[in-house]
Amino acid sequence: MIEIFLSGESITLSEGSKVSDLIAYAKESFICGALVGNVVKSLNYTLEDGDTVKLISIKDEAGYRIYESTLLLILGYASNDVFPGRELMYCHSIGGGIYCEFTDGKPITESALGRLGQRMEQAIRSDYPISKVNVSLDRARELLSATGSLRLIEYASSETLNLFEMDGYFGHYQSKTLLNSGAISAFSLVPYPPGFVVMCADRSNPAQPRKIVWQDNIQSELLAYEKWCERLGVSNVASLNKKIESGEITHLITVAEARHEQLISKMADEIYKGKDKKRVILISGPSCSGKTTTSKRLRSHLIALGLNPIAISLDDYFVNRDRTPLDEDGKPDYESIHALDIETFNSNLISLMAGEKANIPRYSFITGMREAESMPLALDSGSPIIIEGIHGLNEMLTADVPKENKYKIYINDFNHINMDESNRVSTSDTRLFRRIVRDRAQRGYDALATIAIWQSVRRGEELNIYPYSSEADFVFNSSLLYEMSVLKKYAEPALSEIGKDSEYYHEASRLLEYLSYFLSIEDESAIYSSSILREFIGGNVFERL
Numbered sequence: 001m002i003e004i005f006l007s008g009e010s011i012t013l014s015e016g017s018k019v020s021d022l023i024a025y026a027k028e029s030f031i032c033g034a035l036v037g038n039v040v041k042s043l044n045y046t047l048e049d050g051d052t053v054k055l056i057s058i059k060d061e062a063g064y065r066i067y068e069s070t071l072l073l074i075l076g077y078a079s080n081d082v083f084p085g086r087e088l089m090y091c092h093s094i095g096g097g098i099y100c101e102f103t104d105g106k107p108i109t110e111s112a113l114g115r116l117g118q119r120m121e122q123a124i125r126s127d128y129p130i131s132k133v134n135v136s137l138d139r140a141r142e143l144l145s146a147t148g149s150l151r152l153i154e155y156a157s158s159e160t161l162n163l164f165e166m167d168g169y170f171g172h173y174q175s176k177t178l179l180n181s182g183a184i185s186a187f188s189l190v191p192y193p194p195g196f197v198v199m200c201a202d203r204s205n206p207a208q209p210r211k212i213v214w215q216d217n218i219q220s221e222l223l224a225y226e227k228w229c230e231r232l233g234v235s236n237v238a239s240l241n242k243k244i245e246s247g248e249i250t251h252l253i254t255v256a257e258a259r260h261e262q263l264i265s266k267m268a269d270e271i272y273k274g275k276d277k278k279r280v281i282l283i284s285g286p287s288c289s290g291k292t293t294t295s296k297r298l299r300s301h302l303i304a305l306g307l308n309p310i311a312i313s314l315d316d317y318f319v320n321r322d323r324t325p326l327d328e329d330g331k332p333d334y335e336s337i338h339a340l341d342i343e344t345f346n347s348n349l350i351s352l353m354a355g356e357k358a359n360i361p362r363y364s365f366i367t368g369m370r371e372a373e374s375m376p377l378a379l380d381s382g383s384p385i386i387i388e389g390i391h392g393l394n395e396m397l398t399a400d401v402p403k404e405n406k407y408k409i410y411i412n413d414f415n416h417i418n419m420d421e422s423n424r425v426s427t428s429d430t431r432l433f434r435r436i437v438r439d440r441a442q443r444g445y446d447a448l449a450t451i452a453i454w455q456s457v458r459r460g461e462e463l464n465i466y467p468y469s470s471e472a473d474f475v476f477n478s479s480l481l482y483e484m485s486v487l488k489k490y491a492e493p494a495l496s497e498i499g500k501d502s503e504y505y506h507e508a509s510r511l512l513e514y515l516s517y518f519l520s521i522e523d524e525s526a527i528y529s530s531s532i533l534r535e536f537i538g539g540n541v542f543e544r545l
Contacts, residue, residue: 001013001014001015002014002015002017002047002048002049002050002051003049003050004022004047004048004049004050004051004052004053005050005051005052005053006022006025006053006054006055007053007054007055011025013047015049016046017046017047018043018044018045018046018047019033019034019036019041019042019043019044019045019047019053019055020043020044020179021047022034022047022053022055023043023055025055026055026057028055028057028059029057029206030057030058030059030063030185030206031043031055031056031057031063032056032057032058032060032062032063032064032066032067032178033055033056033062033063033066033176034053034054034055034056035053035054035056035062035503035506036051036052036053037051037052037500038500038501038502038503038504038505038506039500039505039506039509040056040062040066040175040176040506040510041176042066042132042176042177042178042179043178043179044132044179058201058203058206059203059204061455061507062175062506062507064200064203065175066175066176066177066178067178067184067200067201068098068175068200069164069173069174069175069176069177070130070177070178070181070183070184071184071187071198071200072090072098072171072173072198072422073130073164073166073169073171073173073177074120074123074124074166074181074184075088075100075116075120075198076088076169076171076422077123077166077167077169077171078116078119078120078122078123079116080169081119082112082115082116082119083102083112083116086102086103086104086106087102087103087104087421088100088101088102088103088421089101089102089103089421090418090421090422090423090424091195091222091226091416091418091424092222092226092414092415092416092418092424092427093424093426093427094192094197094215094218094219094222095190095192095197095212095213095214095215095219096199096210096211096212096213097190097197097198097199097200097210097212098197098198098424099192099195099196099197099219099222100195100196100197100198101194101195101196102195103421105194106194107193107194107195108191108194108195108196110191113189113191113196116189117188117189120187120189123166123167123181124181124182124184125182126167126181126182127180127181127182128166128167128180128181128182129166129179129180130164130165130166130177130178130179130180130181131164131165131166132162132163132164132165132176132177133162133163133164133165133170134160134161134162134163135160135161135163136159136160136161137153137156137159137160137161140153140160140161140163140172141153143163143170144163144170144171144172155237155238155241155517155519156517157516157517164177166181171422172420172422172423173422173423174419174423174510174513174514184201185201185206185207186200186201186202186206186207186208186209187199187200187201187209188209190212192219197212199211199212213466213467213470214470215469215470216470217410217469217470217472217475218410218412218414218469218470218475220475221414221475221477222414222416222477225414225416225477225479226416228259229416229417229481232252232255232481234252234417234481235416235417235418236417236418236419236420236421237417237418237419237420237484237517237518238420240417240481240482240484240485240518240519241485241517241518241519244485244519244521245519249482249485249521249526250526252481252482253480253482253526253527254526256480256481256482257480257527257528257531260478260480260531260532263476263477264294264297264298264301264476265301266474267298267301267409267474267476268298268301268302268304268305269305270407270473270474271302271384271407272302272305272306272307274407275307275382275383275384276382277404277405278384278405278406278407279353279384279385279405279406280349280353280384280385280387280398280401280405280406280407281298281309281384281385281386281387281406281407281409282387282392282393282397282398282406282407282408282409283295283298283386283387283388283389283392283409283411284388284389284390284391284392284393284408284409284410284411284465284468284472285390285410285411285412285465285478286390286412286428286431286457286458286461286465286466287431287435287457287461288413288431288432288434288435288438288536289411289412289413289431289478290411290413290478290532290535291388291411292388292535292542293530293531293532293534293535293540293542294409294411294476294478294532295311295386295388296542297530297542298386298409299311299386302383302384307380307382307383307384308380308383309383309384309385309386310352310377310379310383310385310386311385311386311387311388312348312360312377312385312386312387313388313389314340314345314387314388314389314391315363315365315389316360316361316362316363317340317341317342317344317345317361317363318334318339318340318341318363318370319339319340319341320368320369320370321368321369322368324336324339325338325339335390335460335463335464336464337391337394337396337397337464340391340397341361342396342397342399344361345397345398346398346399346400346401347400348360349385349398349400349401350400350401352377352378352379352385353379353385353401353405355378355379355381356378357376357377357378358376358377358378359374359375359376359377360374360375360376360377361374361375362374362375384407390460390461390464390465391464392408392409393408393410393465393468393469393471393472394464394468395468395471407473407474408471408472408473408474409472409473409474409475409476410469410472410474410475410476411476411478412427412469412475412477412478413427413430413431413434413477413478413479414427414477414478414479415427415429415430415479415484416479416481417481417484419514419517425484425514428458429511429514430479430483430484432450432451432454432511433484433487433491433511434483434487434536435450435454435536436450436451436490436491436494436495437487437490437491437494437536437537438535438536440490440494441490441536441537441538442538446494446497447491447494447495447497447498447508448497448498448502448504448508451498451504451507451508452504478532480531480532480533482521483533484515484518485518485519485520485521486520486521486524486527486533486537487533487536487537488515488518488520489520489522490537491511491515492512492515495508495511495512495515496508496512524537524539527539529541530542
């Protein structure tokens with residue numbers, strides 16, 4: 001017999017018992033795996049005497065990734081059967097799912113998508129066992145010859161590679177998988193020309209697939225960026241690494257920065273052309289998407305066009321701390337739009353737009369109170385007001401300002417440099433790397449503190465930012481295709497400080513594994529001082545202005 005500790009409770013089991021034997025003790029439904037000694041393990045892991053175990057469900061990030069990897073394995077298996085010789089690529093997140101398309105560029109018809117879905121359902125009903133196999137890199141090359149994962153092998157840091165096998169089909173995924181195909185409870189394939197979106201089970205109701213959120217303005221920018229990256233010959237980690245090895249990276253940096261400059265210039269031109277009406281410029285985006293630098297660069301462009309925009313900080317409109325609304329746990333919810341004095345904010349905007357002076361409040365984060373003295377502010381005739389903040393796209397924030405007077409900008413880091421055709425680097429992960437680097441260098445927070453609050457930050461984004469992204473007049477992709485190779489040298493030492501005794505060790509390990517495939521860019525001299533990346537690594541020219 002062995003003794004293990006499940007969430008602190010001692011349990012005696014037979015020797016040879018597996019994580020799956022603990023499901024009977026679970027308080028959550030739909031268990032996908034476990035943290036054993038703060039390391040993610042599959043349901044097939046054999047427990048040892050003294051193990052400390054925490055079960056993870058589909059509601060947990062690690063559990064959801066396990067479910068997702070299993071579904072993508074089944075998708076790859078079905079695609080290989082229905083469309084032999086065509087390579088399927090998992091491109092990016094969109095609408096709550098994963099956008100996929102074929103690398104040959106040919107669109108998939110709805111009838112063909114229906115056949116693909118039916119083949120996946122057959123595989124799920126067949127309940128094929130899924131096993132992990134560790135093979136040499138040479139053997140992996142043979143088994144993955146029909147998939148994009150083959151491109152990444154030459155940058156593997158070990159002599160072997162873990163693959164997952166199901167009914168003779170092999171796939172390479174960064175996460176664990178469930179034990180069999182029949183464990184998939186729900187999914188859907190949604191047409192999204194020229195490809196489609198695969199939706200996993202809803203985390204709150206795994207018996208149903210997630211509902212897609214249509215984000216056509218974002219999808220349009222993502223597809224345009226994807227094609228742009230392809231023209232530069234950079235669509236995955238391996239191709240980026242080759243640019244670094246060949247010495248072409250300096251050229252790539254300048255071209256990437258030029259694209260940002262073009263997009264900001266386009267924004268400024270649109271605002272200038274509509275200057276008689278577009279008086280309030282609202283900029284929103286999730287954490288570390290580059291809102292601050294983008295707003296300042298945009299202001300410079302508008303000044304160059306002859307306007308004299310002013311910037312107002314939403315931070316000054318916080319209500320006194322004792323009036324801050326509470327979240328479901330009874331804690332102050334500073335992310336809520338009701339943490340702002342919306343009435344005063346709108347009144348100030350209307351006054352400024354009318355050519356009148358407005359007394360802008362000042363808020364002290366030290367006292368948590370509005371200061372007694374306000375700041376009088378006036379706006380030049382015909383010039384806009386720039387407002388940056390998470391609630392910028394929510395109509396409730398500017399309810400008293402007519403829609404025709406507003407220009408809304410949504411910013412996010414829509415990373416397109418995936419690991420390979422089967423493994424994405426998610427948008428939220430890229431922003432997390434940015435935040436880890438920034439928090440450590442500029443705010444005195446270690447990586448552990450940043451990771452500890454990240455899920456809370458993301459929940460706030462899900463509630464306050466993403467539902468309004470489709471309202472944007474302009475979608476700005478702040479991704480820089482070279483950024484992970486720069487962030488690596490800052491993020492690696494920060495993540496390496498998180499020890500095995502930390503509950504976030506598994507997350508640090510996952511992020512370090514991602515970074516291990518990227519070659520570093522050590523020389524940063526080619527990175528513009530006005531680059532969005534400087535907001536995180538330092539040296540931002542706007543800090544001195």
